[in-house]
Structure formats: C-alpha cells, structure tokens
Amino acid sequence: MRYLVLSDIHANIDALDAVLSDAASEGYERVLVLGDLVGYGAEPNLVIERVRALEPAAVIRGNHDKVAAGLESAEGFNPTAQRAANWTRSALTEQNREYLRSLIAGPLVVDSLTLLCHGSPIDEDNYIFGEGDVVEALMASIRPLCLFGHTHMPMAASLSPDRTLDLIFHGPRDRQTIAIQTTWRYLVNPGSVGQPRDGDPRAAYAVWDTDAAAITIIRVEYPVVQASDRIIEAGLPQILGQRLSLGR
Numbered sequence: 001m002r003y004l005v006l007s008d009i010h011a012n013i014d015a016l017d018a019v020l021s022d023a024a025s026e027g028y029e030r031v032l033v034l035g036d037l038v039g040y041g042a043e044p045n046l047v048i049e050r051v052r053a054l055e056p057a058a059v060i061r062g063n064h065d066k067v068a069a070g071l072e073s074a075e076g077f078n079p080t081a082q083r084a085a086n087w088t089r090s091a092l093t094e095q096n097r098e099y100l101r102s103l104i105a106g107p108l109v110v111d112s113l114t115l116l117c118h119g120s121p122i123d124e125d126n127y128i129f130g131e132g133d134v135v136e137a138l139m140a141s142i143r144p145l146c147l148f149g150h151t152h153m154p155m156a157a158s159l160s161p162d163r164t165l166d167l168i169f170h171g172p173r174d175r176q177t178i179a180i181q182t183t184w185r186y187l188v189n190p191g192s193v194g195q196p197r198d199g200d201p202r203a204a205y206a207v208w209d210t211d212a213a214a215i216t217i218i219r220v221e222y223p224v225v226q227a228s229d230r231i232i233e234a235g236l237p238q239i240l241g242q243r244l245s246l247g248r
C-alpha cells in the first residue's frame with residue numbers, strides 16, 4: 001500500500017492543493033491524515049471538503065480540530081491562536097463542524113506496520129521535541145512505524161531491537177527517505193502541509209510505501225503569498241500570514 005500522509009494542514013488550501021498535485025505524480029493509493037485540518041488558515045471549509053473528497057483510510061483529530069468543533073475551549077491557546085480558533089469556529093459550516101466533532105482521537109492503528117497520532121502515542125496533545133520525548137514515544141508505540149504531527153517539524157528517529165536510539169534527522173531536508181525495518185521502531189513526523197515551522201516555507205508531506213518498507217518526506221513550493229493574503233483579507237491576525245513566508 002502506498003499511503004499519502006498529511007498533517008497539520010491548518011486551513012491552508014493553497015498548500016494542500018500544491019501537495020495533492022505533487023503527490024499525484026508520486027503516486028499513492030490511500031490517504032492518512034494526522035490532525036489539525038483547521039486553525040490559523042483562512043479556508044477551513046474548503047480544506048475539510050477537499051480532505052473528505054479524498055476518502056481517507058484514516059483521519060484523526062488535532063488540538064485545533066477539537067477547539068473548532070467546540071469540544072474544547074481555546075483557553076490553552078496563545079492569544080493569536082485563540083483569535084484564529086474563534087474565527088474558525090464561526091466560519092465553519094454546521095456540516096463541517098459536525099465532521100470535525102466526529103473525528104477520533106489518536107493513537108490509531110492503521111495496519112500491521114502503522115500507528116497514527118497527532119501529538120504522541122502517549123497523549124494526543126503532547127509535543128515530541130527532545131530526546132526524552134522521542135524515547136518515551138518510541139517505547140509507547142505498538143507498531144513499527146508511528147506517524148505523528150503537532151510540532152510542524154519534520155523528524156525521524158529509530159529504536160533498534162537492542163534499544164539504541166538514532167535521531168535520523170530533525171528539521172528541514174529537501175527530500176528524505178527512511179527505510180523501515182519491521183523489527184525496529186520508528187517515529188516519523190512528515191512535517192506540516194499548511195504551516196511549516198522548520199524555517200522552510202515549503203509545504204511538507206510524506207509517502208509511506210508499506211511494500212517497499214520506505215517512507216519519503218517531500219517538500220513542495222506553493223503560492224505562499226496567496227495563502228497569506230487570504231489570511232489578512234479574512235481579518236485573521238496578520239502574523240499568521242507573515243509567518244507562512246518565513247516557515248516559522
């Protein structure tokens with residue numbers, strides 16, 4: 001199976017469309033979505049409709065989806081994220097809000113090789129940043145490959161059967177393929193489609209080929225200015241548009 005892996009789209013339709021067109025040339029069969037379809041960006045309804053049309057094999061919720069769906073308050077967010085969350089909640093159609101409300105929490109087992117989570121396999125809202133977080137998550141993973149998002153930072157790490165940790169990479173890479181040995185454990189963040197934070201403004205996604213036992217993280221240019229203009233025109237905080245061109 002060749003899975004297209006999408007995470008942290010954040011209502012950025014320009015980035016999502018660029019990724020989908022690039023991914024079509026890579027080739028994939030089914031889609032996995034790691035949460036945060038909405039929040040920050042200006043097109044939550046379009047993004048949800050586009051994702052639904054892909055008929056994903058699995059979609060789990062992110063923290064922004066929970067707030068936009070009204071399942072959680074925006075209190076834990078910083079003031080900019082709060083404003084965006086409130087804007088998103090009122091911009092969503094009732095049908096799309098209901099869709100977000102229906103999304104399940106990770107961790108979610110997809111097949112014999114793959115586990116999905118938004119933050120970490122321990123808690124959907126945890127951030128995996130440091131080595132300690134990485135080891136904890138690898139130990140908690142119940143499949144050889146755990147795919148996660150939430151940090152908007154592409155990353156890969158592995159744990160060998162003798163418990164040796166290898167931080168394969170962390171941060172921007174042009175294109176990176178990681179071979180998956182099924183007796184090892186791996187943690188891979190495909191990066192963020194709609195709001196990269198690794199200093200590279202290009203959209204990030206991954207293709208996970210279970211037959212070839214390899215996952216490739218791919219970067220793709222998209223019309224950043226257009227996405228940024230939409231944010232400003234929508235009346236969302238300007239910083240949310242400006243940060244897209246910095247990839248921060």
Ligand code: ZN
Pocket residue numbers: 008010036062064150151152
């Ligand atoms: Zn996110």
